[in-house]
Amino acid sequence: MKADPAVQRRLLDLAEIDAELTRLAHRRRTLPEHAQLTEAAAAVQAGKDRLVAAETAAGDLDRDIHRIEHDVEGVRARIRRDEQLLAGTGVGAKQAADLQHELQTLARRQAVLEDEQLEVMERREALGVDLEHSRGVLAEAEQTMSEIAERRDAALADLDAATAGRGRERSAMLGEIPGEVLAVYERRREHGNAGAAALRERRCGACRLELDRTFLSQLRAAPADELVHCEECGTILVRTTESGL
Missing domain, CATH: 1.10.287.1490 (Helix Hairpins)
Incomplete structure (x- = not known):
């Protein structure tokens, strides 16, 4: 699936908000x-x-x-x-x-x-x-x-x-995120995962695992507007200048 890099970065903002909402709900319960x-x-x-x-x-x-x-x-x-x-x-x-x-x-x-x-x-x-x-x-x-x-x-x-x-x-x-991209994001969240996470220093920001070289090579070759997923947890991986690719 294609998604403009700017849209992918907005997914990170959305994921941050959702993480905060989760923390707020946890604090409310506890x-x-x-x-x-x-x-x-x-x-x-x-x-x-x-x-x-x-x-x-x-x-x-x-x-x-x-x-x-x-x-x-x-x-x-x-x-x-x-x-x-x-x-x-x-x-x-x-x-x-x-x-x-x-x-x-x-x-x-x-x-x-x-x-x-x-x-x-x-x-x-x-x-x-x-x-x-x-x-x-x-x-x-x-x-x-x-x-x-x-x-x-x-x-x-x-x-x-x-x-x-x-x-x-x-x-x-x-309203800033296309419906089909948002649907993929929400499906990941339904499974208890983060909908999207940044790839930082070759690690998935969701599961914190370092990705293997083969998969990293695939990410380097993938177009910037290609929506990619962590091979370990399935979260949408958003590539940034800090990804280490």
């Missing part, structure tokens, strides 16, 4: 913020899990405290009632003895409940400190994740702008 954001999200979720566990435990203790308070109030009410009965008239000796026995039992029950209440309240107070710590850890993790997301978004915006700019350059350049 931004460190992606992995950092995944780690930060995991830290936030772990913080939420710890906070939920602490809040659940606190709720259980609050219910225990309420239950014990209710039980203590019930015992105190029974004590007040028995004391009122003892203080009243018409209480026989046996009933008085029974009331005294019940008051002793109620006093012991009240003491047990109050000890239990004190223990649970101390546990609840300690858990309150843990709750505040868990909230602080979660808030810090969420702030970190927000900051990473902002950095990622800013980096993506810069990459998008650079990609859009190079894309516009590419679109403008396509």
Whole structure:
């Protein structure tokens, strides 16, 4: 296939743009913020899990405290009632003895409940400190994740702008290259190769291999407007003054 040497040199410009677009796409995929954001999200979720566990435990203790308070109030009410009965008239000796026995039992029950209440309240107070710590850890993790997301978004915006700019350059350049030449170039790129590369110091600019003498002799004999390909990787080879032919 024939292609004017000037067109071939434009293929090198196009290949440079495509290489830059590939690098930009790779940078977009491999931004460190992606992995950092995944780690930060995991830290936030772990913080939420710890906070939920602490809040659940606190709720259980609050219910225990309420239950014990209710039980203590019930015992105190029974004590007040028995004391009122003892203080009243018409209480026989046996009933008085029974009331005294019940008051002793109620006093012991009240003491047990109050000890239990004190223990649970101390546990609840300690858990309150843990709750505040868990909230602080979660808030810090969420702030970190927000900051990473902002950095990622800013980096993506810069990459998008650079990609859009190079894309516009590419679109403008396509009009300068004949369709059949462009088709050959694009077919090479579909196979994961560079579409075109300079032959520099007897090496292919795409695969970096030094070409053998026989093939180099063929290149020397080929007309300047002949579209030639690397015998190793198939990339369009563009001959320049630096080719070493």
